Amino acid sequence: MKSVTVENVVRALKLEVLSGADRLDREITRPKAHRPGLEFVGYFEYFPMNRVQVLGRKEITYLLQQSVEERRLHIGNIVKYHPPCFIVTTGQQEIPFLEMFCDQEGIPLLRTPEKTTEFLTKLDGYLLKALAPEMSIHGVCINVSGIGVLLRGRSGIGKSETAHTLIGRGHRFVADDVVVLKKLGPSTLLGTHNTITREFLALRSIGLINVVRQYGRTAFQDETRIVLDIELTPWEDKALNNDLEVADQFTEYLGVQIPHIEIQLQPGRDTSGLIEAAANNWYLKQLGYSAAEEFMGRLEEGAE
Structure with a gap:
């Protein structure tokens, strides 16, 4: 199966590395990124754990509105599956809680200033070509x-x-x-x-x-x-x-x-x-x- 590393994605899309700089050799094997939603409320039946996880303003705002305990539960439910990496869009700053979880689990956390929809189009296009037979x-x-x-x-x-x-x-x-x-x-x-x-x-x-x-x-x-x-x-x-x-x-x-x-x-x-x-x-x-x-x-x- 073809794969690219998180580092390949960082270089190709010029992403900022917030944590997990020593784990950029993690492999990505699926061409379509995922925006977690139902997973925050505990539904994991169809969770694509081996895809890049993208968090836009909607996802981060939702997490910030939760209590510390609820936030720990929601994020913990996702990071325990060890997806290749998390990418935060629109240059969001209020994410120290996410950095902490990623540091604990050794998962790279990346950031881009681009808007979520535009970035997803670019990311999916890159992965589709890079992983194509x-x-x-x-x-x-x-x-x-x-x-x-x-x-x-x-x-x-x-x-x-x-x-x-x-x-x-x-x-x-x-x-x-x-x-x-x-x-x-x-x-x-x-x-x-x-x-x-x-x-x-x-x-x-x-x-x-x-x-x-x-x-x-x-x-x-x-x-x-x-x-x-x-x-x-x-x-x-x-x-x-x-x-x-x-x-x-x-x-x-x-x-x-x-x-x-x-x-x-x-x-x-x-x-x-x-x-x-x-x-x-x-x-x-x-x-x-x-x-x-x-x-x-x-x-x-x-x-x-």
């Missing part, structure tokens, strides 16, 4: 007009050169050579780099180039949702057809099916233009439009 494949990842495309093919087929041409046309580079795929949901696949190769594109006869330094910040993005899997293959005579609409094919990664297209290479063929066309065509299909259906409709109208 992932795999690495050989290929290139690029964002074409807002559409994430995975380019595959044998070594030397021209993936990186094609990506370079697409960058020149205003599209955004994500990763070259090693593409990291992360499953964020049943139908959501994220493509990113492996940090080491971030911003680097390898071009045969040229060598490595830094895309950001050469073409500017807008030529690169850290990640993109993958919606098209395009395989570049050598040209084969009579291997492709001229059907009005090609039958849907898919490639599966981490249990997520991605539409698959094969583009055969030949001197003079505008591979980058075909990739742009494929991306735009995918987008139109999501809107319910089919060029083939419109064309057939015109034929039927003309025959009447």
Whole structure:
């Protein structure tokens, strides 16, 4: 099971450590944080004890309104389960009682100045990506007009050169050579780099180039949702057809099916233009439009 440490969260979200600085190596294995509520009144049937516990102004205000004994009981009921950490939002100051309990149990207590709802969105997003199942494949990842495309093919087929041409046309580079795929949901696949190769594109006869330094910040993005899997293959005579609409094919990664297209290479063929066309065509299909259906409709109208 994948995990991140409390220290990873502290660094990523720039949190203040109030107590438990020596326990930041505690592991977090669940991607969604929890705001305790019913637990304060003793209901623990579905308490997600292995999740990060977030206390907003509502929770802290409730605790401050209790007597010392009631507060000790409510907090004690939660800390005894030893969740990975507690995070207090909106920069709240009146929490010495909480620091005392966390110190006693060795649980990190963290604080952020951000509002609860905004912080939860950021925290859950970070944990979802950090804990997502992932795999690495050989290929290139690029964002074409807002559409994430995975380019595959044998070594030397021209993936990186094609990506370079697409960058020149205003599209955004994500990763070259090693593409990291992360499953964020049943139908959501994220493509990113492996940090080491971030911003680097390898071009045969040229060598490595830094895309950001050469073409500017807008030529690169850290990640993109993958919606098209395009395989570049050598040209084969009579291997492709001229059907009005090609039958849907898919490639599966981490249990997520991605539409698959094969583009055969030949001197003079505008591979980058075909990739742009494929991306735009995918987008139109999501809107319910089919060029083939419109064309057939015109034929039927003309025959009447």
